[in-house]
Amino acid sequence: MNEADALDLVQFAIWTVLTASGPVVAAAMLVGVVIALIQALTQIQEITLTFVPKIVAIMLVVAFTGPFIGAQISAFTNVIFERIETGF
Template structure:
């Protein structure tokens, strides 16, 4: 493999990482924002109030997006395997 091929594989891996992680991170961001808004409106500053719903939402998002995440990562692995086989 040339250095250009290595950089291409690394770039593709980083791109897949961002695509795979973004749905879960956006769900966590949204839930955290809503909980923070509720805490600011009610002036209830309980730490577990923000932690527990966010964890539950992340688990739910992982269950919902898991097929998409697996297929995306498998596609990347197929591309890497094809590059290795082409050597």
């Protein structure tokens, strides 16, 4: 294994993490911004108000994008196993 192979694997690993976690992070960020806007408009400054909508949104996104996330991780695992099989 040379530096190019290692760099390629690290790049693919980072891309896999970003694509697998992207939908969940985007949903949490979107819900957080909407709740913060509602809190700013209504002047309700309750800290715990943001947790329940975020948790519900995250669970829904994980339920809907679970196959996509699994496919991304499976593709990464297959690439790693193929590289191990061929000896890099």
